[in-house]
Amino acid sequence: MDASPVEDWWRPFKLVGAATVIHVDLKPDAAREAVALAWLDEPERSRWRRFQFAGPRRRFGLCRAALRAMLCRRHECGNGQLAFETARHGKPFATVDGMPVPDSFNVSHSGRHGLIAFAPAGRLGVDIEERVAHRNLDLLVETVLGEQEQALLARTRGDARTRLFFKLWTMKEALIKAHGKGMALDPSRLQIPSAMLGGTTRSTLQSPAIPGVRWRLDDLSNEQFAAAVAHEVCEASGPSRGNGKAPRTPANP
């Protein structure tokens, strides 16, 4: 494919310990979407075509292409050498020439925003949600939040209630995605540290729901969206051990 005038639609967003988080701009843009589609392999294009709505199709295409571009840069490989496979509970991992790449990554998108997190080691999960009204919010609160969290939410009103719910949701979803076993992990048993309920944006925690693992949890929320990243704390991926280098990318596949 020839060089394209389309600028990258992703930018460094945050460095959180050893993890790098990239923001992906997912607003409608036909030129970007055409470039993104050229990055995808045939199974991905097939999946892209099957989406019923333009929004999910665009979010998948733009995020997957951005992920491909950044992994190619990080591993100095060609796009054709890169493939994705899925672990038992659905979490994807990347291979280069059929060999799994050693670093961790995770992707989330909502509305016009996507986040991609990378780390050299340790399980990693990221979640982002635009704060839009949900018709089954009360059902979600009962299902996802623990008793203490539900009590706090019950004392909160209006916009603050919405913000608190999405903050809790994204932190729990980031932990669940990092853990890698999907909703087999009961989110109501993942108690968010009280300091983070009070406004602290970073904490470490161990949960009885995931014995023997310590997680670093960062609240990345801003005015546009709620977001969080969870990263397994280990010798190779502790907060002070990362290289903190945001990946740069080639312009085309």
Next chain:
Amino acid sequence: MASTAERVRQLVAENLEVDGQAVAVPADLGVSLTEVGVSSMEFVAFAKVIVAEFDVPLTPDDCAGFSTLKDLAAHIDAQAA
């Protein structure tokens, strides 16, 4: 009484949307909610709705794992049998 398939279609219509748009479910339920673009939050809520409606065990991961809604309806019928 409506069939399981009809009730599943109705529950989708009442509970799921993508970017504010209603999810179109064909009569044969031959559609995957994952490919529709349903979010994880929607899957969590929808699984609870199905459990409440049919009184069958179902997790959000189960719900996301079915290739089509037809498979979900078959699962519900099998659990209820």
